[in-house]
Amino acid sequence: MSELAVTHISCQLHGRQILQSSNYAVSSGELVVLLGPNGAGKSTLIQASLGLVRAHTGTATIDGCDVLRMPPIERARSIAYLPQARQLAWPLNVRDTVSLGRYPHTGATGVLTQTDLEFVDKALRDCDLEDFADRRVDRLSGGELARVHVARAFSTDAKIIVADEPTGSLDPKHAFAFMNLIRSFVSAGGGALIVMHDLALAQRFADRLLWMHEGRIVADGTPAETLTPDRCAQVYGVDVAIDQHSLSIQGVRP
């Protein structure tokens, strides 16, 4: 049982408070969706939790070990991260791109052992990329590319995956397929923290929702408990109609 636990974390950037004392936890077997409008501090919260930006106060631990004091490579073995800007500076082929996820295990030598290759193959298989393995990434569609990135994260064999708006540029079909992949990862014992803006998808897939507004977490609970018209109005400024299985946006508040 792995757990990413964040307590009282806060962040300042250029003298401005971006993040105010926030607490949350993500355990294995749990798909947590982080919701909030643009500029609410979601990316900063994630990056501070992983030690990628310096937190002003607070701690983040993975299985009780302080993330910020861990050697980077050890932290990378426990948490896989998909940043918001998913760049690929060179048109590598799919297999080589996915293999990059094994760096926390191979280190600077970069020599892939049989075990590493097996994890890469498994990630390719899980993300349905076997037929594309030798194709260059600049010759893939947006949906295929999204699968390459998630396969890269899977190949690390980390217990927890953190993804920043992974479905942002995907059409509904691919966004749904992407969330299915994350769901199966969670069913197999992993933990996931996903930032997204699609409330319907969040309602459908999340075990728990974290709501962020103006740099602080304002609610933490199951979709049934926290996904309410009032909260949507408070956080996003939109009027929504919600029943047990569906959600629709009715209008925007002035």
Next chain:
Amino acid sequence: MKGLYTVNLLLIVLSVIAVIAACFIGSTALPASSIAKALLLQGTPGDHIVLWEIRLPRAIAAFLVGASLGMSGAAMQGLFRNPLADPGVLGVSACASLAATVAIYYGLTLMSAWVLPMAAIFGALSATILLAVANRYTKSVVTLLLIGVALSSFTAAVMALLLNLAPNPFSLSDMLNWSLGSVANRGLYDIGFALPFMTAGLICLLAAQKGLDLLTLGEGAAMSLGLRLAGHRYLVVAGTGLMTGGAVALAGAIGFVGLIAPHIIRPFVDYRPSQLLVPSAFLGGTLLVLADICVRVMPTSNELNLGVMAALFGAPVFVWIVVQRRGSYV
């Protein structure tokens, strides 16, 4: 992976052939049999001198300079995630060359034979550090290239000033040679002073090569995969500074090798930045040895400078790469 070994093996064979060819071809017509004998440590003392003291050191110098520039170019392109990065284009060679010229101008090189390579490396490192800092604060490729252009123009201006103020025609010709780049008259002694720095640079870059692969994903993702970004950047900056500085100390400023060699190799190594370094070094070395052979056999009254030759070929290729670039990939 198999393809990679083939590429490397082929390039090693090509390099050896080029260096051997350079031993047989030269401005003095010598029968191949005499050179072959001299290679086998037989033949006349004259042939020995031509081979062991003139042609072979010159070919080795050209190879080492080309290899250093090829590898530095590949590493800079990986670090900046940009196929147009190269010690020549970004003004690193020019800065190294300027620092070396200043050392010659003020007579500092008379103090010790180590001053010249140290000065060149100081120049190269200063420029590389400046570019790495600039690259951190600007995400724009255009800005980075413009900083390189500004750096080149500034060093060219200072160089012109030094040439203007040259005390006599001999030092003028000396400094001019330096800024145009040449491996003429380089002996094993000169190579000995550049080689330690090149080797140190090689070790830095080889240690950093896997990290360059991770940078393909962007700095955030690379960091999340356990790469120590700052340490890695220092390693690449030190490696390229040492190698480019060593190359400039040996031959002066020679451009475009670091741009062209990685560009040709890239498709053969599946665009992996880590696999690009070694083959780019071999190809850069081979290209420069071949260019030097051209310089020697060209029927010109004065021998053409190697840097001029490299620029005559390299500049059009540079334009071709820029035009060919579509979107963010090459």
